[in-house]
Amino acid sequence: MQLSTRNQLKGTIKEIKKGPVSTEVIIDVSAPAEVVASITTGSADSMGLKVGEDVTALVKASSVMIMK
Amino acid sequence: MQLSTRNQLKGTIKEIKKGPVSTEVIIDVSAPAEVVASITTGSADSMGLKVGEDVTALVKASSVMIMK
Amino acid sequence: MQLSTRNQLKGTIKEIKKGPVSTEVIIDVSAPAEVVASITTGSADSMGLKVGEDVTALVKASSVMIMK
Amino acid sequence: MQLSTRNQLKGTIKEIKKGPVSTEVIIDVSAPAEVVASITTGSADSMGLKVGEDVTALVKASSVMIMK
Amino acid sequence: MQLSTRNQLKGTIKEIKKGPVSTEVIIDVSAPAEVVASITTGSADSMGLKVGEDVTALVKASSVMIMK
Amino acid sequence: MQLSTRNQLKGTIKEIKKGPVSTEVIIDVSAPAEVVASITTGSADSMGLKVGEDVTALVKASSVMIMK
Numbered sequence: 001m002q003l004s005t006r007n008q009l010k011g012t013i014k015e016i017k018k019g020p021v022s023t024e025v026i027i028d029v030s031a032p033a034e035v036v037a038s039i040t041t042g043s044a045d046s047m048g049l050k051v052g053e054d055v056t057a058l059v060k061a062s063s064v065m066i067m068k
Numbered sequence: 069m070q071l072s073t074r075n076q077l078k079g080t081i082k083e084i085k086k087g088p089v090s091t092e093v094i095i096d097v098s099a100p101a102e103v104v105a106s107i108t109t110g111s112a113d114s115m116g117l118k119v120g121e122d123v124t125a126l127v128k129a130s131s132v133m134i135m136k
Numbered sequence: 137m138q139l140s141t142r143n144q145l146k147g148t149i150k151e152i153k154k155g156p157v158s159t160e161v162i163i164d165v166s167a168p169a170e171v172v173a174s175i176t177t178g179s180a181d182s183m184g185l186k187v188g189e190d191v192t193a194l195v196k197a198s199s200v201m202i203m204k
Numbered sequence: 205m206q207l208s209t210r211n212q213l214k215g216t217i218k219e220i221k222k223g224p225v226s227t228e229v230i231i232d233v234s235a236p237a238e239v240v241a242s243i244t245t246g247s248a249d250s251m252g253l254k255v256g257e258d259v260t261a262l263v264k265a266s267s268v269m270i271m272k
Numbered sequence: 273m274q275l276s277t278r279n280q281l282k283g284t285i286k287e288i289k290k291g292p293v294s295t296e297v298i299i300d301v302s303a304p305a306e307v308v309a310s311i312t313t314g315s316a317d318s319m320g321l322k323v324g325e326d327v328t329a330l331v332k333a334s335s336v337m338i339m340k
Numbered sequence: 341m342q343l344s345t346r347n348q349l350k351g352t353i354k355e356i357k358k359g360p361v362s363t364e365v366i367i368d369v370s371a372p373a374e375v376v377a378s379i380t381t382g383s384a385d386s387m388g389l390k391v392g393e394d395v396t397a398l399v400k401a402s403s404v405m406i407m408k
Contacts, residue, residue: 001137003262004202004247007127009077009103013119016112017314019361021174021223023112024312025105027125032098035077037132038157038244040296040333040378042289043344044084044091047136051081055136057095058343059075061312062266062402063131064105065201066140068115068123069341071330072315072406085246087157089291089378092244106312106361108174108228108265110221111140126139129244130198130334133405134344143263145213145239149255152248153382155293159248160380161241163261168234171213173268176310176364176401178357179276180220180227183272187217191272193231194275195211197380198334199267200241203260204251205273207398208338208383225310225359242293242380266402269337270276279399281349281375285391288384295384297377299397304370307349309404316356316363319408323353328407329367331347335403336377340387340395 008067009033025066076135077101093134144203145169161202212271213237229270280339281305297338348407349373365406 011029035057049055079097103125117123147165171193185191215233239261253259283301307329321327351369375397389395 002204002251004243004251005126005128006247007129009125013117013121013123016117016119017361018109019223019359021109021221021226021228022106022361023109024314024361025107025117027103027123029103030100035095035097035132036129036244037093037134038090038129039093039134039344040376041086041089041091042296043346047342047344049081049084049093051084053081055081055095055134057077058073058133058135059127059131060073060405061075061104061106063127064103065126065264066105066107066123067126068138070319070408072311072319074315085157087155087291089289089294089296090157092157092246104312107140110228111142115138115140128201133332136342141262141264143265145261149253149257149259152253152255153293154245155291157245158242158293159245160293160382161243161253163239163259165239166236171231171233171268172265173229173270174226174265175229175270175276176308177222177225177227178364179278183274183276185217185220185229187220189217191217191231191270193213194209194269194271195263195267196209196337197211197240197242199263200239201262202241202243203262206340206387208379208387210383223359225357225362225364240380269400272274277398277400279401281397285389285393285395288389288391290381293381294378295381297379297389299375299395301375302372307367307369307404308401309365309406310362310401311365311406313358313361313363321353321356321365323356325353327353327367329349330345330405330407331399331403332345333347333376333378335399336375337398338377338379338395339398
């Protein structure tokens, strides 16, 4: 089975909070991983991003899918 | 400055591939992190998710924002 | 292998258009399927959604992941 | 009225589950449809996607908008 | 025609940048609007959000759909 | 601090509705702003988008992040 998303962060479920419709799952991700971001070239240029630079990848909880 | 997303994965830019409109940024994330996923309760129940279970968090590249 | 997304639309690749960073994949989906939408309760109320009603599910191309 | 999303899946509401903030709507989609996915070229290449191949389109419930 | 998204920002196209697969559209939004955000309660609590507070709504370009 | 998203809509919190897992935040956005949309070139062509044209930018509540 192959998935088109290369952002596959392995970890262990630390906490589960269930609501009537939505559920929050908190995962401890310890293994190093590669995160691929696709942003507009306009943003990349205005930020002046360079290889070797320290950055933070931000992801909304509602964009995270879970596989097991 | 505070952000509503708690998924903040720190790392270093490893590769940048620029297109006319989109740019792909590959980030080496080594520091352990907590990843919060918000899924439907229906999914959580049908998967039978439990604390302590090993899972993989999947995120599309187009959902990843960059901060520096 | 289980996925937290229940929206799994089976089909056949009809066309692939490659760019330097993004690729568009057009898939013919013929099999009937169940599509789950998670919207705000405010929206559901203001639209007055009812079981049995005909509606259209809208999904941005950038939100579609591919599995094979 | 025109929309920039070409993924327009017609169906009938089968079930509605309301929470205080989020609501889940399950839609029976029977009509054949074309689904357009936009993924990174890196993913398309590593998956070796080809026209005529059987694949599954995955979409998170939180990415589905409803029109009526 | 009704849409489940209440975030409908009216404006005028200022610039269009076309790539082989993706296109960037820049829209001048002048009319005041209401923006609805759905975030995790965990985030809302940790940010201590209150009515009357000045905040900024952040949206990725890939999450914006266009209607005309 | 720089963010890769250029869609930064400044406003004031008008209402907060808390659920067990999700929270809805309604923000009055009055200041004029520039909204950048990234759509497929196929969509842009089929809609025949032109500079100077009046359009509406649509954004799902679950795609809106909050900064303060």
